[in-house]
Amino acid sequence: MAVDTKIDPGWAWQPFTPSDTQPWDRSLAAHLYRRAGFGADLQLLDEAVAKSPHDVVDELIAINLETSDFRAVADSLAQTLLAGGDPMKLSAAWVYRLLFTPAQLLEKTTLFWHGHFATGADKVKDAAMMWRQNQLLRRHALGDFQALTQAIAKDPAMLIYLDSTSNRKSHPNENFARELMELFCLGEGHYSETDVVELARCFTGWEIRRDRFRKNRYQHDAGEKSILGQRGAFDGEQAVAIVVGRDDMPRFICRKLARYFLADELELTDDLIEIPATTMRENNLQIAPVLKQMLSSNLFYSSHARARKIKSPVELVVGMLRGLNGTTNSQLVARGLRDIGQGLFYPPNVKGWDGGRAWINSSTVLGRANLFEAILSNEDTKFEGQSLTQSLADHGIHDVDHAIDHFERCLMAVPINPATRRQLTSQFDSLGKDHEKTYRRLLHAVCSLPEFQLA
Amino acid sequence: MTVQALSPFRCSNRSLAVFALSVFLASPTLAEDAKQGDRRTAAELLPASVVAYVEVPRLGDVIELVADHPLRQSIQDMPAVRAIGSSDQVRPLRDGIAAFEGGMGRPWDEALTVLTDGGIHLAFDAPTQGAALLIQSSSREQLERFRGVVLALSQLGQGNFGIARQADYRGFTAYALNDNIKLALVDHWFLMTNKPELGKSIIDRYLDGDKHSLAASDSFTAAMAGAGDASMKAYVDVETIRDAGVAPKLYAGKTENVAAEALFGGIVANLAHTPSAVATLDIDPSGVRLTLATPHQSEWETGREYFFGEDSAASAPPLLQVPHQLLAISTHRDLSQMWLRAPDLMTDKANEDLAQADTNLTTFFSNRDFGEDILGSLRPGIQLVVQRQSFDAASPQPAIKLPAFAMQFTMRTPEETTREFRRVFQNLVGFINVVGAMQGQPQLDQDFEQTDSATLLTATYVPPREEDPLAAVPINYNFSPTLAFAGERMIVSSSTQLARTLIGLSAPSESKVKQPNTVAVLNADALADTLRDNKQQLVAQNMLEKGHGPDQANAEIDVLFDILALFKDVTVELDVDDGQLKLTTEVQLQSK
Incomplete structure (x- = not known):
């Protein structure tokens, strides 16, 4: 999947203009929705095609808050589940949000930050705490990275996850200090061990008591510290500001964003990434302008990015359901996602999900097929609120050939290989007595194809 | 929707199946001479070797009762019933009724009433491993139809x-439906096997009679x-x-399973010896009663005298009665005897678990033998009551509202036993507090109440110190464990309020009339109210499990309440007397 061709940065981040050779059509609109969200049904795609790509991106960016009606429903759903105290149930509430949110880019970016500021419920154990962190990530998802990092530095779930609930001046806890620089803001090689020790001193006195963040002034080391070349009697907030304010930080974040939204294995040279990094700096570390630039760019619509990502489990399942207007048992999906490596609220470790090729191995390939089998055989799985047969009939589809065309149009980043298509057609030659069962088996076969794993 | 609403005789649509059937029925091959009916019962036609027999003597009466029932209109008016009636889901049923x-x-x-006016009879014969359906009708014409x-439905299917x-x-x-199933009209009997x-x-017995028929079986007739x-x-x-x-x-x-033994041990013991069951x-208009005897x-x-x-x-003892009562159970079980006889009643594995529990409980009760001294200090009668719980506006409102429950026992020697149980209760609350503190759970605050006639030891969860709009009040706040x-x-009560209510009731008196061995009553109104207290949870569950939006989920949960509103209560009673063990389940409907 790696592309050797050197990419011209000047061309790459220029706004994409549709042309005769690359018109703005359903296929490009579907690419945009798969990346900026989780997928779109035909109606949404047709609405997008009627606009310009820039207008669609502008709209996606503009919905940086959920509608109050949807937020009320989704929040009350999560709130209700908190009574049971089970983070796994909360995971199902997030699945519900992913399936129905009108603010797809916001939710996709929230999921990005969940992987970036990875915090696992298996260690935190407190569903309410995980929920508060999730709300925090959503609130800041497209906003100011500085504010997001300051907030996450005081988030009880994060501090419990990093064993940093207590930080005394006699024994500064280095965990959060190290991860702030290595995983959250700068990356390896951009700080020294001394920086870690000095940074940890800034966070002394920060602790979690009765599930809340507080500063214990008696345990704060008020002495002078030297961090990343700056000296002063810094406290925690000032320390975060110093790290976030480093020139390296926008490049680090933009690289991760580009891998998440554009392509898994793109060669992101310093020259190439410097342009969105500059955009981030020039916009006071706001995330939305960076995403707007990325999602509107020539690079995004080029062969360097199209079908150059392996779908994460969330993209895989939610994408299928959103693409066909499907609804199902969210608990089943939540459990299934965890089984195939992307349990919401259950990242594997503090580094989050590796993504890319790491999503696929012999076990998860089988797991992906099994999860679709479980979803499609579940009686609560409906398409446009009805059977798949009826839903297809509403689109004028009454046979296997046309059903394959429809699934390809709604779900695939690349066309189905002709040989595979012939195989599918012969395998599901006739609809038999039970049309519903045959269509569902066909959909299962399509979702298990290698082509479907690409976004 | 009701089945009547689906009837083509009451609406204009008729399916093609009706046409096909009509054509089929007009076929001259169906003509057959009729003989005079007879007055013999199905049991006289069936062999004595029948091991299972079901009889519906008057299906027409049941149909008439349902059609004229005052609740019928309420059911028809339910939005969910109307929606189902007009949906495609019931199209096969509509087509089937139209064909019929x-x-x-x-x-x-009308057709079913006439067709079955001599009764429907279903039997399973052990030696032949055969099942037979016998329908007797006064109308030979309806039987032929x-x-x-x-035959037509069978051929359509194939x-x-x-x-x-x-x-x-x-x-x-005899006509063959397929390689196995055959049917025949035997004068006024429809026979399928x-x-x-x-x-x-069966035909031999019809023609020749048989003194060894099922009707002649002593076990059957008795x-x-x-x-x-x-x-x-x-x-x-x-x-x-x-x-x-x-x-x-x-x-x-x-x-x-210890609980299964306590609940059903006597019934299972009976099944091991009884020759038959009925x-x-x-x-009737007030409800449905199922009796197993x-x-x-x-x-x-032997071995189950505890039961x-x-x-x-x-x-x-009599059932406890409290306001907003959800469930009440009263039973005779000598728990001490059951505990001590456990090796005879339960498997080795269950006994291993019980032996371990016995050791732990004996330690908890200061080395007094749990089976003999502790359970033995209680008389066999056990009363359980479950009550919908209401919460004081000033106290924390748990997000999931559970009903309160309590058990009432009678002590043999209260002057000795009271002190023992009081101390154990205090130890238990302390233990819960220590474990709870380790898990960040709220703490129980112990208190003591003395009235003229009763002593209450209460434990109440300390209210959360600060209000957090995001934090749901934990399930713990449903409980205020109390020993009275x-x-x-x-x-022994899960809530102080319920314990206070119970001590206000009079003590059970010795009744001269023999009460049932076990009786339980579930009240539908209180059940509906308890579920309604948790409607938000039910709606959320529905949304997550079915992918519904809030409106659709609310509508589906409302169907549950509509259905519950049809019922008054369910009573289960186990009687053992007059050489008979009888388990009766009675579902009472609301009168309108």
Whole structure:
């Protein structure tokens, strides 16, 4: 999947203009929705095609808050589940949000930050705490990275996850200090061990008591510290500001964003990434302008990015359901996602999900097929609120050939290989007595194809 | 929607199936001479070797009762019922009814009433492993039409049209539905069976009579004598089934589950000895009553006197009655005797677990033997009550609202036992606090109340110190564990409020009238109210499990409440007397 061709940065981040050779059509609109969200049904795609790509991106960016009606429903759903105290149930509430949110880019970016500021419920154990962190990530998802990092530095779930609930001046806890620089803001090689020790001193006195963040002034080391070349009697907030304010930080974040939204294995040279990094700096570390630039760019619509990502489990399942207007048992999906490596609220470790090729191995390939089998055989799985047969009939589809065309149009980043298509057609030659069962088996076969794993 | 609303005789749509059936029925191959009907019962036609027999004597009465029931209109008016009635989901049912009515030439209810006016009878014969359906009707014409409907539906299902395979046996024509199932009209009887030899034996008995028929079986006649005028009666030859080795674990007499033993141990013991069992279903405007009865002898009780009492004289104390009562159970169980007899009643694995529990509990009760000293200090009667819980506006409102529950025991020697249980309660609360503190759970605050006639030891969860709009009040706040003593009574309650209510009730008095062994009553109104208290949870669950939006989820949960509103209560009663063990379940409907 790696592309050797050197990419011209000047061309790459220029706004994409549709042309005769690359018109703005359903296929490009579907690419945009798969990346900026989780997928779109035909109606949404047709609405997008009627606009310009820039207008669609502008709209996606503009919905940086959920509608109050949807937020009320989704929040009350999560709130209700908190009574049971089970983070796994909360995971199902997030699945519900992913399936129905009108603010797809916001939710996709929230999921990005969940992987970036990875915090696992298996260690935190407190569903309410995980929920508060999730709300925090959503609130800041497209906003100011500085504010997001300051907030996450005081988030009880994060501090419990990093064993940093207590930080005394006699024994500064280095965990959060190290991860702030290595995983959250700068990356390896951009700080020294001394920086870690000095940074940890800034966070002394920060602790979690009765599930809340507080500063214990008696345990704060008020002495002078030297961090990343700056000296002063810094406290925690000032320390975060110093790290976030480093020139390296926008490049680090933009690289991760580009891998998440554009392509898994793109060669992101310093020259190439410097342009969105500059955009981030020039916009006071706001995330939305960076995403707007990325999602509107020539690079995004080029062969360097199209079908150059392996779908994460969330993209895989939610994408299928959103693409066909499907609804199902969210608990089943939540459990299934965890089984195939992307349990919401259950990242594997503090580094989050590796993504890319790491999503696929012999076990998860089988797991992906099994999860679709479980979803499609579940009686609560409906398409446009009805059977798949009826839903297809509403689109004028009454046979296997046309059903394959429809699934390809709604779900695939690349066309189905002709040989595979012939195989599918012969395998599901006739609809038999039970049309519903045959269509569902066909959909299962399509979702298990290698082509479907690409976004 | 009701089935009547689907009837083509009451609406204009008729399916093609009706046409096909009508054509089929017009076929001259159906013509057959009718003979005079007879007055014999189905049991006289069936062999004595029948091990299971079900009879619906008057289906027409049941249909009429349902059609005229005051709740019928309420059900028809339910939005969910109307929606289902107009949906495609019931199209097969609509088509089936249309086909049936087309074939029978009259509305389905009328047709069924006439067709079955001599009763529906279903039997399973052990030696032939055959099942037989016998329908007796006063109308030969309706029987012939019904035969046509069955044959046509069978052929439609198989896509194999034409004249069904036929064979004659002693002047009666048998038609083959498939390789196994055959049907025949035997004058005013419709006979269908999966074993030709069983069908032939029924025709032989019809023509020749048989003094060894099921009707002549002593076990059958004795068992069915008490069945009375029920809407449905069923008989099972338990002895033959047991001897054939079916479900051997059921008759083994040992269980792995302590709770199952306490609840059903006596019934299972009876099944290991009884020759037969009878079930009757009575339907009347006020509700439905299902009764299961078996013979019972005191010598079958060996080892389970804890369940039946001495000489089957066990009598449960009266049911407790509290406001907003959801469930009340009263039973006779000598727990001490059951605990001490456990090696005879339960499997080795269950006994290992019990032995470990016995050691721990004995330690908890300061080395007093749990089975003998602790459980032995209580009389056998146990009363349980479950009450919908209301929460004081000033106190924390748990996000999931559970009902309160309490058990009432009678102590043999209160002056000795009270002190022991009080100390254990205090230890237990302390233990819960220590474990809870380790897990970040709220703490229980102990208190003591003394009234003129009672002593209460209460434990209340300390309210959360700060209000957090995001934090749901934990489930713990449903509980305020309380132990109360009032004379000989000891009450263990999940809530102080319920305990206070119970100590205000009078103590159970010795009744001269024998009470049932066990009785339980579930009130539908209180159940609906308890569920309504948690509607938000139910809606959320529905949204997550079915992918519904809030409106659709609310509508679906409202259907549950609509259905519950039809019911008044459910009563289960276990009676053991007069050589009989009888388990009765009665569902009472609201009057309108």
